[in-house]
Structure formats: structure tokens, C-alpha cells
Amino acid sequence: MSEVAQLADVSPSTVSLYLRRPDEVSTRRGERIQSAIDKLGYLPNTMAGGLASSRSNIIGVIVPTITFSFFSETLETLEKSLRAAGYQLLIGNTEFDASREEELIRSILSWNPSGLVLTGFSHSRKSVSLLTKSDISIVEMWDYGQEGLDMVVGFSHRTCGRLVAEHLIRNGYQNMAFLSTNFHRDIRANERYLGFRDAVVASGGSVELRELVGRSNTAEAGKLLRILINEHPETQALFCSNDMVALGAMLECQRQGWSIPERLAIVGFGNQDFTGSTLPPMTTVEPPRQEIGNHTARLLLTRLRGNDSTNTETRIDLGVRLIVRESS
Amino acid sequence: MSEVAQLADVSPSTVSLYLRRPDEVSTRRGERIQSAIDKLGYLPNTMAGGLASSRSNIIGVIVPTITFSFFSETLETLEKSLRAAGYQLLIGNTEFDASREEELIRSILSWNPSGLVLTGFSHSRKSVSLLTKSDISIVEMWDYGQEGLDMVVGFSHRTCGRLVAEHLIRNGYQNMAFLSTNFHRDIRANERYLGFRDAVVASGGSVELRELVGRSNTAEAGKLLRILINEHPETQALFCSNDMVALGAMLECQRQGWSIPERLAIVGFGNQDFTGSTLPPMTTVEPPRQEIGNHTARLLLTRLRGNDSTNTETRIDLGVRLIVRESS
DNA sequence: GTGAAAGCGCTAACAT
């Protein structure tokens, strides 16, 4: 920067000012500075800037995994909005391991971020104390219904499970099953199960639970379904923890010659691209993947800009949409 | 840090030393410092550290999108290895927009990163000049066959296309088609097409090209396939730019009653989880998603640790595996 | 093994 200043024949602080608020520098010097920047190929040092201003343009985001299309789509919209506002995302993934979250929070906090986005409400005691002490803006996303640390953007997974149950009950199904990946670690899949089960049981029906443990979800979904139907031939409807599992189940039905939805109704979760093209088209739940990203960015930006007037809205329930097609 | 020093009754520089190389501090003081850190909940300021040492533990990664399972799996393995070595990833996505890459490079370079990972060989002139000037370690991944800026980890998409062509030719197919998403922007899908077409044409066959342009890949794959078969009923085999497109094509064949592979052979790309469960199981290409991440991390770490002895290996062709199942 | 001192590249008062 001092090189730029020298070449443009101004003081370093004028260069700094020009970089941050160009219109507060006279046109003549502004042009000189700009041409010096271009000539030298100068790139400002973000760390030095962050240190000096004791703020950073960093926003941390912690998700269970970036390989699920749910989260990667949320991340992509989030990053788009925040980058446009000049922020840099620091992404960490826990791989559904609660103990890793604390480590990631620590690592992100050491960057002195302006904000932090977490997935869900479940955090270790230590994490919570780190966060409350650090006093930064926090959004917990992809869930809704608990008090939360600060701001919340998501939907209730229990309600989602209940919605699916009510739909199936309405269509006359009674004996149901829930097929899940990652059941013991994915709290939100768990919640969907609970909402589903409670509603089904309340209506006099039954719910069998099966968890996938292998590596290939689609293949194992088929295998587990075969076993399930063998043990519980009375099963009439199946709610899956995601669309890939549901696809596996549908393909298995085809192999077995079980008609959908007559022999077995199937409902997915995710409304992934392919669900409209399966045979038959799949009934599924659409979570607000992109909306979560957009609203999270909006809440964060509002807070960081310090518009206290709009600061009252801090909890957003985006709900889910049940996409009824022909598989149920 | 000075607070910690005060509480532990040592100098700040001893605390700093303890944090970086604990064994060079006496046990007694080390313990005092650690307890002071715990008591105060002290977190080091990474930016200050980076500024003072004029190095950073940052490694930038630029991918077209994080929503493709290809890239997100590579990212996940890459981040795992690099985080374990103490590095922080800064992820940017271009959304297949070449002009955004330059902006991202600029933004990442301003963090003074230790290394940078790019996807493919195609960069603007300005980007290249920024990179060569910055003199950091660079890995271009997910492609192979060009000289590259520094290190290269990937595979040849042209060879991949040729492999698929040879497999189909061997099985007696002559009239083929290539169905692609994002064809005009995804250089690597383009290369696969070229490798495929050249081999097919060289053997006396023909290749029709169709590009998906809508939002739903699976649905549009079906639609385009229907039109294609109507216009070119002689088509015997189809190579798709990814597994989702291939799934859409397979589902369309089912709807139309076209048997696979008798009426139409289908080959995907990606070897996604579900491809083993389709009806029939899908022939597809397995790109080395995770291996790319691992080797990229390895090369980068070797370079950053300055082991000049092992520094000779800078170009790795990981190849692809053709997974022959029953759809071809 | 430990501490004092200088400085990393900026920003933020403040004075002009």
C-alpha cells in the first residue's frame, strides 16, 4: 500500500480511504491512486485490514456435510448473498459428529468472524459457552421450534413428519414404516420420525422403524424394504428420510412387482430433481433449501448493518410443502 | 494474549512460543500458561498471527459448484486432509461462469493463502497473471492432459469419452448419442463428448449431440430422448454427461417400453450411489472423486512443507474406471 | 528457556 501511495504521490491513509470510500477522495488523486494500483497489481491484505479495524468480513457456517444436496444448495444461496455484501464464508462440516462442532466453532471464532451460522439446535455445553461469550450474531438454521441461541431460520421437522402422516392417514393407510439413513446421528431425521409416528399412532395405526447402516443408501434401502415386507407384510406405506432412500425403495418395488401405491405407498423427503420422473412420480416433501439460505443471509446482514428497527424478527418458520404425486 | 501472560506471570512472547511450540517452554510455565488460557477462555487471533508471520494457514479452492456430488465429495476429502494439517479452506464457486473465477482468485489472494486449488485448466489471462505473480502453490484438479500452471491432479476427460466409445463399439453399437447438461459451459463434459465422438466416428459410427437447457435434468433428459429417438430411430446407444441425466433417460425408456440395452444402451457418468440399483443396473464411469481430494492435499502439503526431495511429482493422472453393468 | 523490542500492513482518530 505504501508503494501505491508513493507512486501516486499521496499518503498511505489516502490510499486506504480511497479503497474503502472512494468518493471521499478527490477525483484527481483517486485516478492517480487507481492507476498506481493497476500498474503495481496491488492487492490489499485482508488480514491486516481485519486486524486494524478489529472487524472481519468473515461469516462462519457449520453444516453436517456438504455432500447432501439439502445443505449444499442452502450453502450456495447463502454464499451468493453474503459474498455480494462483501463477506467471505468459512465453511466447516461436522460429518454429523457433534464433538467436531466444538472444534470447528473454536477454529472459526479464532478468525474473529462477524457472524456464525449453525445447523440445528444441538450444541455441546462448551460450544454454547464459547458462543455466548463471543457475542457474535448467530443463526441456527434448518430447524425450528426451540428457543435457540440468537436467530433461527428453518422449519419444524416434527411438523413435517406429522404432515406426511396426516396425508397418508387421509388416504386410508394405517400400517406404516419409516426408513432412515443415519438415524442415530441425524437429529432432524429423528424428529421427522417422531412427528410421523406420533400422528400415525394417535390415529390408531402402527409404524415400523428401520435404519440404513451400509454405504450404498439406494441398494440398502431395497434390501431393508424386502426384509421389512417379509416380516411385516401388512405394511402399506413408507416414509423415507430422503429421496434417494425412497428411490431405492421404489426400484425394489419394481423388481418385486409390488405396485406403487397399491401394494405400497412411498413418500420421500427433499423433492430432488428426479422425483418428478420416477415411475410413478414420487410424493415427497420439499424443504425450503434455498429460502433458508436467503433468509439466513438477510437476517445476518440486517443485524450486521445495525438496522435496529428491523431487528425484531429473529425467528423464521419457513415450513415445508408436501408435493403430492402418484406414489402415495 | 497479554492477559494470559499476565495471569501466568510470564511474558507474551513465552505464551506465543507455548502456543506454537509447547515443548520449547518449560513444563512449569507451560502448565501455568495452559491454566491461564483455560481460565480466561482465550482464543488466539488468527488474523494477527497471520499478519505477524506473513504466512497464513489458508488454502483457497475454486470449484464450478458445490451442489454437484462430484465436487462436493472432492471438497470434503480435501478439507478433511488439509484441516488435519492445520489449514483452513476458503471455498469459492464460479457457477460455471469463467468471469467469476478471476474475481474469486482476487478475493482469495487478498487473504494471502498458502495454496490455491482450481478446477481445470481454463483461466482468464488476467487470472493467470495474478497467479504467476503471486507465486503460491497451485493445483489444477479434475482434469489432466495440459501443461498447467503448477501441479495437476485429475484425469483426461477425452480419454474417458474414448473408453466409453470403445466399450460400446466392442458391444456392436454404431449409432450413438451424447446427452449433456450445461454443454456450452462445462468444458469437461465437452471434452468427454469430443473423445467419445472422435472414437465413434473413427470406427465408422455416428454421434448425435443433445444439450439439456431446462431446470429439471431428469425430466428434460426424458423429453429430449423422446425427441431424439423420434428423429433418429436408428440410435442404439446413449452416453450421458452425468448419472442423473442417465437416470432420466432410463426412466423414459421404461415409460416408452424401450428395453435397455436391447432397444437402447445407456451409459452414465459419476457412479453415483443409485446407479447400482436401477433397472437394469447402470453402466457408468467412476471418476476418482475422493482420490482427487486426497492427492491434491498430499501434493500441496508436500510442497508447503518444503520437502524438495519429493517435489518432482507434480502431475497425477488418476484415470477413470468404467463400471460395466447391464444397461450397455 | 525466557523476555524486550521491532514490526507485519493496514485502519482510525485527529489535526490540518
Added chain:
DNA sequence: ATGTTAGCGCTTTCAC
């Protein structure tokens, strides 16, 4: 509108 000055919170010589 511009320049001077004093840090931001660390790391890194270099003495001791």
C-alpha cells in the same frame, strides 16, 4: 480533502 500518528494482536529476531 489529506496527512500524521498510534495502534490492532500477534511473531520474530536477538540478547540474556
